[in-house]
Amino acid sequence: FSKVLKHNMQKHKYRELRRNYTLMARVLTVPMYKRLCQKVTESGFTFDDVIQPGLEDPGDPARVTVGCVAGDAESYNLFCEFFDRILKLCHHGFQMTQNQKSNFNLHNLKGAETLDGDYVLSCEMRICRNVEGFSFPTHCSRGERRQLQSLAKQGLSFPIHSALGCALSVPPCVSWVLLYLLTGVARDWPDARGVWISQNEKVYIRVNMEEHLQITSKREDGNIKEAFGLAINLGEIYKELKHPFIWKDHLGYVLSSPAEVGTGVKATVQVKLNHISKHPKFEDILGRLCLEPRFSNCGTRTTGGTSSHANGVCTIFNKCTAGVTEVELLQLVVDGIKLLIAMDKSLELGEAIDSLYPTQK
Template structure:
């Protein structure tokens, strides 16, 4: 036990030394010497030639290469390690972004993204009408305003402008989407308790988002909207300027997707989102480009969870991700898992949801067949 503690302390000291050394280089605008132990895509693709080529470039919103890589330099355990400051970042810093996007999404610089939010193209009748397996369904998309810097580069004044514009649009929603908007910096004790109990309240992001500049001026200019039925939710100025979320108990994936599409279409009457034909919907983190969609279910699979190889074979076949009950890096509880689409760029929204639906259908079928 003592030996293990010494090894852990040594590893922590080494990580701290490497982080400080890289950050010193970064502050001096010289190429950080990234350790071989760093496995992020930033560490994989950033080299001295690219750094020298890009280090003095600035987008029209004054976003630099140093801003883009700050999170990955400070956090050597990042998976990606780079964030965009605006749509222009993806073209200006393309020598670094393009290989990272290609590696993560298998999507090349001359590929085109297509969007499809036509609910008639989705074939997803309720998979679990008796509620034996699926506890809940949740589909969300990220959106950012056209011609506005992303959260990594936005000013405090611009963030307030975004909140005002978005909250005005949300309060114009009609039908079952009608609800209430809450300014995060002026929540009453009662409102905070209510939002927490409903699992709607979001907090400042983690150290990765902090280093990317996404937590600046917290909680100013941020807010939450939910409809009266509490099955539709929007986070304003969290990681993306809008996180539009549709959810409900059970496995009626078609209904959840339909509500989401209705909301997007209503919001688009007042707001133009940042989008281009190559990368789709523009987001600060390159992993969310394209559809910016995560379609997921919480599902109980106690038998299948005892055979993770079979479990993973099914999810891999349908391009799905297995996560714990409380999301990434969490553990399963009582055989309950969060299953979601892995692909976002280069496929449509309908394809994302259809992949998730078909994969979940196969998982339920396998669970029923196991003794």
């Protein structure tokens, strides 16, 4: 489809993306396409490659996807006219003149230990990273992927509970299959993919999936600080291997999805909210707190959704990953969950929540 679009644009017959509900479609214009369509990164990633996912899957009004990917770190510089606008939409006005800062000092995180266990059921921390000197999984060659697998074998000390390649030969759900196909991640599947699982089965490290590394730490309680602490040690290991993670001052940790650059952190909390989750302004409240609901285990790169919550159990995570440090991001999640619980308790008692209604973060 991108070839058709390119032909139409070159013939000045640009097909309007009126029924395309991606962020890509909000940003892309005919003049912009003409300026970028002939540019190619050193590794061979083109602007057609950037926008291909959004052309293949236009989404719908209830499923607004990003609709684009980067193939390497250079993509963000070469196609900055496009990506800067995408980043601004993804991260609440984050300006590329800002420098991304990092702070892993968990002593600065307040109140994480006091999340109400009667409401908070579990938490999960996911950190994504890409390795300097390699194209992203959306574009990397089979040889690069195998080198990255070899690095992972050197750097990861967790026992391997499942064979590399075989364990993840089939993605977990249909929407992930579509995502992998559209973004190019599924090339040569399942060659050089794998998962490491810690002995206590609380830490999962996926290799060569959407990013080079995806570290996930899970807890069956609300101890978000402990979950985060388990997931942040790999950076030093890769530095010792002379292959640090990709970091740029204006982007932070650089990833294939512009929706996750910056910290590369998603902090997810499963919380039981019998009353506030049914409130007509629930999603507006979440938006003001820079939080987002997840209504299933699939499609984590979408925004919007329905308002139905089975048994009042909601899965909530941070909406933005750039413009804040790691600790500031976690603080937003902790403070937001506490406020939602307070509002839920007030509604249960038949009290008004006007005084608790949050301002925009």
